[in-house]
Amino acid sequence: MTCGEAIQAYALRSLGLGERLLPTADITLCQQMVLIGSGLIWNVYFGAVALLAGFFLATAVALGRGSRHPWLRRPCEWFVFVFRGSPLFIQFFFAYFLFLSLKGSFPALSPLTSAWLGATVVLFLNTAAYSAEIFHGALQAIPRGDLEAADAYGFTGWARFRRIVWPTMLRLAWPAYTNEAIFLFHATTLVFFTGFPAIQQRGDALYYATYLADKTFNPFVPYPILAGYFILLTLAIIGLFRLVSLRLNRHLPERSGRWRARFQLIR
């Protein structure tokens, strides 16, 4: 099988298009690269949807955590505690079996047991909790002078939040939030190892890499390919977040000249 044929057969394999059967013998380098790349579509989908949706919930929860009303603050604190205090791996398992039993009572909820919706919901809640913690910290760190100036100019309510609090919060939280985004994309590789079925072997990048490593019994080819794809994905995320950061900080004088993501390896 030539490279062109491999691309035709497997480029969209993870979406169920193209060749049905996965290669079993005489697997070429091209096939491995195309298959793992095809799986990456899922990782990008999970990460992008969860990150976008999670952003809004995280803002709401972060504001809730700063609320003076205990009936608003307590649930937000519990939400963050539960999702940050337990492993995502266990959350996936628990959610999957929860969705399975819900499906028994309410058949309308059956899409939740498939990865495209169920896993996205879990990732969405998980990243919302981690981001809420970051945003909460940023809200606390907003300089008091900024808020006093807003009051002096007569900003109140929504306008004060929209014009002063929110942009400053984002600006302060952005380096840590970039880190969170990277980790979220890495965490998407867990999905197909936690009960969520890969129907007709439509899996993500790590699913295919593991499949190929099992079939060829040679981990030294598929995993480095996977690593290469993820390094490219990470660089793309950093680039994208850098553009947003430049926009958020456009009113500030350039200090060090070059923007750098403060890289933490841990979330």
Next chain:
Amino acid sequence: MCDDPATLNDLLWFACYLTTGKHLAFYISFGTVLLLLAVTAPAALGLGFVGAVAARSRILPLSWLGRGYIAIVRGVPDIAFFMFFVIALDQGLEYLRHHILCPDWDQPVRQGNDFLVCPAAKLPLSTAPQWLHEVYGFVLAVVTFAIVFGAFAANVLFGAMQAVPRAQIETAEAYGMTPRQAFRRILVPQMWVYALPGLSNLWMVLIKATPLLFLLGVRDIVYWARELGGSKTPQFTAYPHGDWRMWYFLFLLVFYLGLTRLSETVLNRLMDRLTHGQAMAGGEAQRRTAAAGAA
């Protein structure tokens, strides 16, 4: 009492059900998790220290090696490393043993889709008892965890070493200490307070990574929760029940929440202890509150 569970009332039924042999194995596997944490944390810290020292080294190749080790985990999901290292370590060890134990083996090791070493080089030997296979699997998992988290720890310690004020080292040099002495007597004792927030965070991440043992083929709590929770029919067990996996995983979730909560409390206390009297913002805040309390 537990001979005929079908006749028991609910409370006794559960008492019997929760003490079956398989459940005892489930409880013991919590010990496996704690053992993994107890072994991995110091091993990763040690590897991290070596990595950080290498990255700071003035010998270029060594510095590259250290920096490369730190950087390699940066862009790649840790779970991919876990999956990779377990097979790679296993094959690497068998390959080495193959060359030492069977020097006159003439066939290539990689034949198409197979990895063939001579029977004497297999790890563990095919004649080995079952428990040895399980111990071998666990040891591979521990080494894998140590390598991955060692890189994380190296990053934290490298940052902490850079954070120790430069003037401290310069003073040591002015007193005539050799670089080695300054490193051992000045830098290392002072770096811990800078490293602790990062290391605490790392400990939390390590706790939350322990269920990944399941993917490395160890019979851990996730394995048993899936095994015990699945629905059972009366033909195969004296305790038939429906699909209870949700409840078993809820229990694991609570276990981990408790573990992280406990660690958080302990680490906060430790941080308080370490910042005490340090010339940092935290130490100053402590001094102020103490002074305000006295006044």
